[in-house]
Amino acid sequence: MPDLSISIRRARRDDVAAIVAMLADDHLGRARELIDDPLPASYFEAFETLGRDPGIRLVVAQDGEGRVVGCLQLCIMPGLSSQGASRGLIEDVRVASDCRSRGIGEQLVQWAVATAREEGCKLVELFTHQSRVDAQRFYKRLGFEPSHVGMTVRF
Numbered sequence: 001m002p003d004l005s006i007s008i009r010r011a012r013r014d015d016v017a018a019i020v021a022m023l024a025d026d027h028l029g030r031a032r033e034l035i036d037d038p039l040p041a042s043y044f045e046a047f048e049t050l051g052r053d054p055g056i057r058l059v060v061a062q063d064g065e066g067r068v069v070g071c072l073q074l075c076i077m078p079g080l081s082s083q084g085a086s087r088g089l090i091e092d093v094r095v096a097s098d099c100r101s102r103g104i105g106e107q108l109v110q111w112a113v114a115t116a117r118e119e120g121c122k123l124v125e126l127f128t129h130q131s132r133v134d135a136q137r138f139y140k141r142l143g144f145e146p147s148h149v150g151m152t153v154r155f
Helices: 013-023 027-032 041-052 104-118 133-141
Strands: 006-010 056-063 068-077 086-095 121-126
Touching: 006 104, 013 041, 013 056, 013 068, 013 086, 041 056, 056 104, 068 104, 086 104, 104 121, 104 133
Parallel strands: 086 121
Antiparallel strands: 006 056, 056 068, 068 086
16 A cells, blocks of 8 residues: 555644544554543643643644554653653554554654654663564564563552
C-alpha cells in the first residue's frame, strides 16, 4: 500500500474517542481501556490536564478526509543527567488498524524526534511492551536502539 498523506496537529477534545479507540485496539489496550459510549469522564479530565502542561504535546495524524488515523504523546522533560540535558519521551504511538503499514507511524515518530530536537533535547526515548515485537522492529528501523530495561508498578 502507498504511504498515506497526513497532517499532524495537536489533539482536540473531539478527538478523544478516536484516540481511545486506537489505544484499545490491541491485546494490551483491550485490558486497559474502556470504550463505553459515552466515554468515561476520566479520559476528558486527563485530556484537559495534558493540555495545561506546556511540556506535553498530544498530537493526532489526520488524513485528507479529516479522519484521525494516528496519535502519539511527546513529553519534553528537563533533567540533571547528561549535563542538564532535556529529553523527549514518546508514548502511546498508535495508528488505526486499517491504516497501518502506510507510513503514518513513521511520520508521527519523525515529527516527535524533530520537535524534541527543536526544543533542545539531547535524546529521545520511548518504551514499548516486550510483547510488541513488530513495534520493536519498527523503532529499530527508525534508529532507536534497545538501551534500558523498563519496569512498571501498577496501582
